[in-house]
Amino acid sequence: MPRNPPRPDPATARALLDELHAGLANGEISVAEAVRRMRHVSGLTQPQFARHRGISVQALRQIESGNGNPTIKTLDAIASVFGLRAGFVPAAPPPHSP
Known part of the structure; x- marks a missing residue:
């Protein structure tokens, strides 16, 4: 996926x-990837997205x-x-041993 x-x-x-x-519901996407995808959907650079969401660019990076x-x-x-919104999600159950 291109940077911007x-x-x-x-x-x-x-x-x-x-x-x-x-992907989030299935636990297939990390927080880092989710945030990056959100920014890409918005079509904003990191500084623009950070300013829009009220956080520092350093925190976003x-x-x-x-x-x-x-x-x-x-x-x-x-x-x-x-x-x-952020919250608790169920952890994957441990695999069953035969």
Whole structure:
């Protein structure tokens, strides 16, 4: 995925958001990847997205790189515009041994 792709048309944006929601529900997408995808759907650069969501560029870069330790408040600030919020999710059950 390009670093700063142009803002997708509404139909493509909806498809990308549906894919994001499904990937999150299935536990297939990390927080870092989810935040990066949200920013790409918005068509904004890191500085623009950070300013829009009220967080620092440094915090956004750390989150997108997987090196950040964001608070729930920061994650909610990022995700709320996409119809998401931070929360607990069930862990995958351990595999059964025969």
